[in-house]
Amino acid sequence: MATAENKPQTSNQNSDVTAVVAKLSERFQDRCSTSKALREQHGHTTTWLKNQPPDAVVFAQSTEEVAEIVRLCAAHKVPIIPFGTGSSLEGHVNAPLGGVSIDLSRMNNILEVNPEDLDCRVEAGVTRKQLNSYIRDTGLFFPIDPGADASIGGMAATRASGTNAVRYGTMKDAVLGLTVVTPDGRIIRTGGRAKKSSAGYDLTRLYVGSEGTLGVITELTVRLHGQPEAISGGVCPFPDVTAACNAVIATIQMGIPVARIELLDSLQVRACNTYSKLDLAETPTLFLEFHGSDAGVREQSEMFSAIAEEYGGGPFQWATAAEERTKLWTARHDAYWAGKTLNPDAEIMVTDVCVPISRLAECVTLTAEDIQAEGFLAPIVGHVGDGNFHVQILVDLDDPEEVRKTEAFVERLSLRAIDMGGTCTGEHGVGQGKQKYLRREHGEALDVMRAVKQALDPDNVMNPGKILPQS
The missing domain is CATH 3.30.70.3450 (Alpha-Beta Plaits)
Structure with missing residues (x-):
């Protein structure tokens, strides 16, 4: 049974949520927690957005356990929020409707390495540093490097990239195949170890970048590269x-x-x-x-x-x-x-955009002029080899006018990038923070995305409130 600390203390008093948390506490015991501190840690990490904690956190240790949790939640229409390391920046792990956070950090086994084929298979909780340390003696390395020691599963879910992307590509180029738990609790496998395939829809690319809204990624087969001479x-x-x-x-x-x-x-x-x-x-x-x-x-x-x-x-x-x-x-x-040292009392609002390389200088220059005009303390840093750059605005979240000006600046930056043929986010993902720009960027294709979501997750239990705007 659950310990005293883990007795259900759900923030959402819906009877279905309470029943689900009670069953999870009984089934997983000390691996299911409803403590306030842990729930808040899983609902808010390096984002400036409001903390929206889940009702419970469950630490899964296998794909089968993830499927079991998902089936229970789906039966009661309780939201499910996948959690890797919590290093995402746009509120991806927040729980605006409450629900259950599935923490995959204990699923951190490297299942197989195939040096001859330059690939490996890992559980979703394996981090990029852990993988590179493990394969160092093979003469290979995994090049996707977003900076934070993110989990491989989370990197796939947000279609991450990083400093090496200009030469080695992003997660969409690195992932060969996935094991995914669908919103109804089925376990499916997409792709494979072959370098190419013409067999059916490319479901792997559908799940890469889906931010946990279409299923929970539990295993990945990824490309490796030889260490340079x-x-x-x-x-x-x-x-x-x-x-x-x-x-x-x-x-x-x-x-x-x-x-x-x-x-x-x-x-x-x-x-x-x-x-x-x-x-x-x-x-x-x-x-x-x-x-x-x-x-x-x-x-x-x-x-x-x-x-x-x-x-x-x-x-x-x-x-x-x-x-x-x-x-x-x-x-x-x-x-x-480092940016925090510029004003330790401020919070950092981080945003990113990406533009065609020919428009990079224009976009960065206009952005720098905008920063100066607003009087912001906001350093610029970026993976400019592929047209992607970030702005870190130091903002007093207790000052409504400063927050309003910051949000207006982010909107101008996002629309500027889109109008230049770029995107409102090159690698951070949409989450909660960039939803309102998707219609401008994708037009009617946004309706196709909604149709895919509705077909795969009709009850909207998978990470609801992310990617797709509510209207």
């Missing part, structure tokens, strides 16, 4: 963000196979200097990395140096030792926490 990289300062972005555009258009190319504006550089103990000039800066043979990376870096000089950038400062590169990329991944 040589890696070189470093930093390159520029006089302004426009020059830096133009250098990125020229680099991509020339076909230089850069592995990573990241933009930090001057404010973000200042924050990283403080938080990560760097000593970079406080000016817009590109972090770069090249993968390949010794001769190849040398040629790539020389070509980039010439481009940077043409746009007023440089000198290119090499990070030759692995320790130096690790320090730089750790600083880049810690950009969110």
Whole structure:
């Protein structure tokens, strides 16, 4: 039976919810909790949106257990919210209608590695760092790198990408097959280990990016890549963000196979200097990395140096030792926490957009001008090699006018990106925060998405209130 701490104390007093939580507490005992602290932790993580906790949290340990939980919830039409590590940024794990959070973090087994075929099969709770540590001795690595040590399942659910996307693609390119528990509790498998298939609908791509609204991803087969023979990289300062972005555009258009190319504006550089103990000039800066043979990376870096000089950038400062590169990329991944040092009393509202590479400089420049006009403290950082950048606005959530101005800024940024042929979110996902822009971005295709949701989840139990606007 449930312990005293785990006695049902549901925030939603609906009798069906109460009955479901009681059954889950009896079935899973100390793996089902209704404690307020745990529920709030599962309803709110690194998002600025209001905390909306579930009624209970269940820690599943197998696909079969997930299916059992889903069937029980579905029978009573109780919402289900999948939870990985909680590193998403748009309210994906909030529970606006209450319900049960299924925590997959204990499903963290690496089931098989096939070095000859460059793939592996993992449970959804395996994190990217855990996987790369496990396969290091095989000479392979998993390249999708969103910064946070996210779970592989969560990364698939949000169609994550990160610093390596310009060369290795995003989760939609990395996932070969999935095991999914459907909204009615069936266990299905999509895709496989073959590198290509023409057999039927591509259900794998349907579930990648579905943000838990169509089913719970419990296992994944993902592509691996060989560790490069040589890696070189470093930093390159520029006089302004426009020059830096133009250098990125020229680099991509020339076909230089850069592995990573990241933009930090001057404010973000200042924050990283403080938080990560760097000593970079406080000016817009590109972090770069090249993968390949010794001769190849040398040629790539020389070509980039010439481009940077043409746009007023440089000198290119090499990070030759692995320790130096690790320090730089750790600083880049810690950009969110570094931003907090700019005003420790403020909250960070993080947003991202993505535009065609030819519009990158224009979009970033207009955004920087908008930030200056509003007087925001808001560093810009981004995976600019694929046209994706982020803005971190430091905001006082207790000041309604400041919140209103921030929301208006995010709307202008999102619509600006869409009007440039881009998207309101390149990698964070829609969640709750970006729903109102989907009609503008997708038009009547949004109605097709609704039809898919209705067909697969007619009772709307799977992560309700996410992706699809209510009207």
